[in-house]
Each structure stands twice: as structure tokens, then as C-alpha cells.
Amino acid sequence: EPEVTQTPSHQVTQMGQEVILRCVPISNHLYFYWYRQILGQKVEFLVSFYNNEISEKSEIFDDQFSVERPDGSNFTLKIRSTKLEDSAMYFCASSDSTALSQPQHFGDGTRLSIL
Amino acid sequence: ILNVEQSPQSLHVQEGDSTNFTCSFPSSNFYALHWYRWETAKSPEALFVMTLNGDEKKKGRISATLNTKEGYSYLYIKGSQPEDSATYLCAFTSGGNQFYFGTGTSLTVIP
Numbered sequence: 001e002p003e004v005t006q007t008p009s010h011q012v013t014q015m016g017q018e019v020i021l022r023c024v025p026i027s028n029h030l031y032f033y034w035y036r037q038i039l040g041q042k043v044e045f046l047v048s049f050y051n052n053e054i055s056e057k058s059e060i061f062d063d064q065f066s067v068e069r070p071d072g073s074n075f076t077l078k079i080r081s082t083k084l085e086d087s088a089m090y091f092c093a094s095s096d097s098t099a100l101s102q103p104q105h106f107g108d109g110t111r112l113s114i115l
Numbered sequence: 116i117l118n119v120e121q122s123p124q125s126l127h128v129q130e131g132d133s134t135n136f137t138c139s140f141p142s143s144n145f146y147a148l149h150w151y152r153w154e155t156a157k158s159p160e161a162l163f164v165m166t167l168n169g170d171e172k173k174k175g176r177i178s179a180t181l182n183t184k185e186g187y188s189y190l191y192i193k194g195s196q197p198e199d200s201a202t203y204l205c206a207f208t209s210g211g212n213q214f215y216f217g218t219g220t221s222l223t224v225i226p
Contacts, residue, residue: 042219048211
């Protein structure tokens with residue numbers, strides 16, 4: 001069964017550095033998402049992406065964050081000038097239709113540790 | 116930010132017992148509710164997408180109901196097995212592509 005893949009599985013970065021988290025969604029999917037889960041807290045929506053542009057973003061997704069689909073297969077989340085509080089699990093998800101009928105398929109996540 | 120609550124936070128049941136837990140969400144502007152099963156060290160796996168008031172969905176021993184008027188969904192597991200041990204997440208959307216997750220119910224089935 002096709003799956004969403006995320007790399008790396010664990011990223012350790014110095015505070016203030018930029019980090020790029022990578023995701024390869026399922027190939028025929030059209031909707032892409034990034035979520036994060038800070039240890040012990042809820043999974044939080046960051047951003048959704050459709051038709052090569054952001055369709056929705058949460059309050060968390062400020063100017064520090066950006067997303068890109070550079071080559072038709074990868075879907076990346078860039079975090080500029082990382083802070084300690086950016087340490088979390090970051091999950092990518094994709095779906096082939098809207099939430100009304102189709103679930104999202106999640107990757108295994110990237111654990112981001114900011115030192 | 117919309118509030119989605121799940122209860123209980125954790126649950127321990129004996130193998131063979133049936134169990135259920137709750138997801139509460141805002142009853143206004145309902146669009147869809149998703150249930151996911153999340154095993155440790157794996158990615159969340161979709162169980163159900165529920166959209167209509169009164170919906171009942173079933174997948175093997177797991178079933179779910181939806182009440183959009185009062186803002187809750189129940190997930191039922193009949194005859195729990197150790198492999199059912201996981202965190203069960205619900206996610207609500209009021210339209211568009213923004214989802215709000217509950218904190219999850221962590222289920223442990225004791226052999």
C-alpha cells in the first residue's frame with residue numbers, strides 16, 4: 001500500500017539555525033498537510049496545501065514557517081531561525097480529496113530537537 | 116481555536132472486554148469528524164470519516180457513532196484484543212482544510 005514518507009526521522013539543530021523537513025506524499029494525492037505535536041500535548045494543525053498554494057494555516061504558522069512543493073513529489077516544511085519551543089514531532093499527511101469523504105494518510109513523523 | 120476533547124485520557128481493559136470512549140467537538144459549523152488509530156512509533160492510521168448526524172460506521176470489531184447536534188462521537192471496541200492497544204485520536208473540521216485534534220484516548224488491553 002502506498003505510504004507517506006518523511007525524512008529525516010530525527011533532526012537535531014542548534015537554536016537559530018534553519019531546518020527543512022521533507023515529506024513525499026502519496027503520488028496521486030492532492031491535499032497536503034503539516035502538523036506538529038509537542039511532547040505531551042495535542043497534535044496541532046500547521047498548514048494545508050492544495051493546487052500549489054497554502055489553503056489554510058493556523059496561528060502557529062507564522063513568518064518563521066514556509067512550505068514548498070518544489071518538484072511535484074516532495075513537500076517541505078522550512079523553519080527559519082529555530083527556537084527551543086520548536087522542538088516537537090512534525091507529521092506530514094496527504095489525502096486525495098477533501099475532509100468530507102477521505103481520511104488523511106500520515107507519515108511516521110520527524111522528531112525535531114532544538115538545542 | 117476550536118476545542119476538541121476526548122475522554123477518558125487513558126483506559127486499561129481486560130482482553131475480551133468491550134469498551135467505548137468519547138470525542139466532543141463544537142456542534143456548530145460541523146463539516147466532518149475523523150477517527151484515527153495511533154500505535155506507538157507508527158503513524159496515525161485512518162479508521163473512519165464521519166459526516167452525517169446519526170452516522171454509524173463499522174470496521175471489524177470497531178464501530179463509531181456521530182451526533183452532530185450535541186457535538187459528540189463514540190468509538191466502540193467489541194471484545195478488545197491486545198493488538199487494539201493504541202491511542203485513538205479524533206479530528207474535527209468545520210470546513211476547509213484545517214483540522215483540530217483531541218488529546219487522544221490511550222487504550223491498553225491486558226492479556
